[in-house]
Amino acid sequence: MVFKVYYQVTIAEVPIRENTKTMYVEGESIRDVRFKLKEEPYNVELVAPVTGAYLEYEKQSDDFKVLELG
Template sequence: MIFKVYYQENIKEVAVREHTHTIYVEADSIREARFKIKDKPYNVEYVEPVTGAYYEYEKQNNPDFKVLELG
């Protein structure tokens, strides 16, 4: 399953919508997605599953759609 992770680039940065970035992570659960990026210096705001029509929309309409290959 693919998850969309909303985050701030600096772990000490307060969450502000205008500074929010997103990445896509493949994992079996939200918990696993968070675990896969725990070593990154990100302030994670929210993690949501991307499935069905939402997945197709993101894949077609988001030029930054790249699923991270994390171990």
């Protein structure tokens, strides 16, 4: 399953909406995705599943690249 992760680049700063970035990660569950990202220096705000029509819409974006983290 593909998840959209909203995050701040650095964990040391207060989250600001304008600085929020997104990435797409493949995983089994929200918990699995958060576990895969725990070693990264990101401040993860939200992990949301992307399925159906929403996934098809996101695939049209030039920024759509699914990360397969181990």
